[in-house]
Amino acid sequence: xxxxxxxxxxxxxxxxxxxxxxxxxxxxxxxxxxxxxxxxxxxxxxxxxxxxxxxxxxxxxxxxxxxxxxxxxxxxxxxxxxxxxxxxxxxxxxxxxxxxxxxxxxxxxxxxxxxxxxxxxxxxxxxxxxxxxxxxxxxx
Amino acid sequence: xxxxxxxxxxxxxxxxxxxxxxxxxxxxxxxxxxxxxxxxxxxxxxxxxxxxxxxxxxxxxxxxxxxxxxxxxxxxxxxxxxxxxxxxxxxxxxxxxxxxxxxxxxxxxxxxxxxxxxxxxxxxxxxxxxxxxxxxxxxx
Amino acid sequence: xxxxxxxxxxxxxxxxxxxxxxxxxxxxxxxxxxxxxxxxxxxxxxxxxxxxxxxxxxxxxxxxxxxxxxxxxxxxxxxxxxxxxxxxxxxxxxxxxxxxxxxxxxxxxxxxxxxxxxxxxxxxxxxxxxxxxxxxxxxx
Numbered sequence: 001x002x003x004x005x006x007x008x009x010x011x012x013x014x015x016x017x018x019x020x021x022x023x024x025x026x027x028x029x030x031x032x033x034x035x036x037x038x039x040x041x042x043x044x045x046x047x048x049x050x051x052x053x054x055x056x057x058x059x060x061x062x063x064x065x066x067x068x069x070x071x072x073x074x075x076x077x078x079x080x081x082x083x084x085x086x087x088x089x090x091x092x093x094x095x096x097x098x099x100x101x102x103x104x105x106x107x108x109x110x111x112x113x114x115x116x117x118x119x120x121x122x123x124x125x126x127x128x129x130x131x132x133x134x135x136x137x138x139x140x
Numbered sequence: 141x142x143x144x145x146x147x148x149x150x151x152x153x154x155x156x157x158x159x160x161x162x163x164x165x166x167x168x169x170x171x172x173x174x175x176x177x178x179x180x181x182x183x184x185x186x187x188x189x190x191x192x193x194x195x196x197x198x199x200x201x202x203x204x205x206x207x208x209x210x211x212x213x214x215x216x217x218x219x220x221x222x223x224x225x226x227x228x229x230x231x232x233x234x235x236x237x238x239x240x241x242x243x244x245x246x247x248x249x250x251x252x253x254x255x256x257x258x259x260x261x262x263x264x265x266x267x268x269x270x271x272x273x274x275x276x277x278x279x280x
Numbered sequence: 281x282x283x284x285x286x287x288x289x290x291x292x293x294x295x296x297x298x299x300x301x302x303x304x305x306x307x308x309x310x311x312x313x314x315x316x317x318x319x320x321x322x323x324x325x326x327x328x329x330x331x332x333x334x335x336x337x338x339x340x341x342x343x344x345x346x347x348x349x350x351x352x353x354x355x356x357x358x359x360x361x362x363x364x365x366x367x368x369x370x371x372x373x374x375x376x377x378x379x380x381x382x383x384x385x386x387x388x389x390x391x392x393x394x395x396x397x398x399x400x401x402x403x404x405x406x407x408x409x410x411x412x413x414x415x416x417x418x419x420x
Contacts (some may be wrong), residue, residue, distance in 0.1 A: 002142050002282050002418075004279065006247055038284055038320055038416050040178055040243045044254030046194045047225075052380050054372060057382065059361035063369050064376065066358050068282045069269055071351075078206050081199035082231035089203050092194060096204065100192050100257075101243045103320045104382045107286055112414045114324030117380075121369035134252045136178050138142075138278070138418070142282050145418065146316055148388055178320055180383045184394030186334045211351075218346050221319050221339035229343050232334060236344065240397075241383045274392045276318050276385035278282075279420070 004138045005032040011131050013123035016063045016087070018051065021133065022111075023121045028135045029106055037106040037139015041119070044132045047091035047097040048123050055118030064122075069092050074126075091124035098122060106139055145172040147275045153263035156227070158191065158201045160240035160260045162251075162271065168275045169246055176280015177246040181259070184272045187231035188263050195258030204262075208234055214266075231264035238262060248280055285312040286419045291325050291411050293403035296367070298331065298341045301413065302391075302399045308415045309386055317419015321399070324412045327371035328403050329378035335398030342401075349395040354406075371404035380400060386419055 008027045011019055043050050054060045072093045075086035080088065092136055102119070105112045113119070121131055147168045151159055154241055183190050193238045194200045212233045215226035222229065242259070251260070261271055287308045291299055310318055323330050334340045352373045355366035360368065383397065385392045393399070401411055 002284065004142065004176060004178075006245055006252075013215065026310055036284060038178075038318075038418065039282075040254055041244060042243070042245055042368055044252065044257060046192070046254070046256050051376055052326070053376060057363075060369065060372055063248065063359045063361050064373065064404075066360075067352070067373050070358065072207070079203050080206075081197055083197075089200065093207050096193060097237055099239065099379065103186055103243050103322070103383050105286060105320060105322055105414045111201050112322055112324065114412070115325070116326050117324060119239055132254070134245050135246075138178065144282065144316060144318075178318075180385060182383070182385055182392055184392065185396060186394070186396050191296070194323060205371050212347070218350065219343045220346075221337055221343050223337075229340065230341055231346065233347050236331055236333060237377055239379065243383050272394070274387075278318065 002140050009133055009134045011121050013129050015126050015128055016123055018120040018122050021117050023123050024121055025110060029111060029137060032137040034106055034137055034139035035109050037137060039104045039111060040136040041102045042134045044079060047093045047095055047125050048121060048131050049100055051098055051120045051122050052101050052114050052117050053120055056116055063138055087126045094124045098104045142280050144278045147272055151261050151271050153269050153271060155266050155268055156263055158260040158262050160258050161261050165259055166251060169251060171276060172277040174246055174277055176248050176278035177277060179244045179251060180276040181242045182274045183240045187233045187235055187265050188261060188271050189240055190239050191260045191262050192244050192257050193260055194256050196256055203272055227266045234264040287415045291401050293411060294408050295406050296403055298400040300398050301401050302415050305399055306391060309391055309417060312417040314386055314417055314419035315389050317417060318382045319384045319386055319391060320383045320416040322414045324379045326343050328401060328411050329374055329380055330370055330380050330382050331402050332397050333400055335395050336396055337406050341412045367406045374404040
């Protein structure tokens, strides 16, 4: 019979950058003792996001930062919402351009990630933050 | 035992902009009488999107419009698909850059949204449209 | 009683471009014999994505390519990760700007897609690749 489980975990970020959380999520899947099912992640913030990306070459993560810094520059004169800092509105936009929820099937007790896929929490603020991820697992 | 529910609701937009639908979705969750579960939203359109973003300062929404208007300008000469108007192809691209489905866990009978998270329907066309959101709820 | 099914299908791409997979996914839904439920798609790659977009005018797909080629240019000098080719880092970024998973409710035995919505696999690499989509279906 199909059952469900809900967990939360927190990540303390050291400011802007990609933090891998694949192991934390696999831990939730293992505790749920689900062989086949669906894992949904929801990040409860508006200035950080969840991203599935290459887990091999660290240059990929560096290039992500370079590209997004050019696409949505901190302190851009077009922004009106600046009271929370030069990086706040860009952080909201970077979040909108990526995602705050992910849904990943589970097979044989593990997330169906591809060989090169890792799950990352992408902190978009320049200062450290504590970010909470809600993990919902459904299956049997 | 896990059960499911499917609902639809329509939003009449007044043209481009962010329309909050958090209350409509919470209403569906309440009617489903689910304490713990998963809520999936799907928007049945290709020129509007669903976005989870800050629900506090209206300037945030204004800055979103400013940024996206610069990123994907209406009437850009590069676009070939212009028969439905100068804002149509930009609306498709803005939709692709954001999302048409969201998955949010439910705990204690409510969506697991963060303190500052609201759910928005983002109308990308400049003229009014009626937009339909399908809401699937699973849980117990 | 709610049941689930997991399938995989592969798409051989001929290089960069949008490949419609709506029929493949509807086939999975039909085989699952689910009247009402939820279909989750997960693409197991980091340089291709899943997109729900207009299935009518082919110019829309062409304009998507034009826009993304300008937004994330192949061979841009800012990129450090270039060992896998000029189009590799742009392919990762195009993937991050779109999505690798989609969740679509099922009603009356069919995906709840809007009239103009088609499901596409978007190949971002310039050379042919074989891409695997995992399909999880839950419902009754």
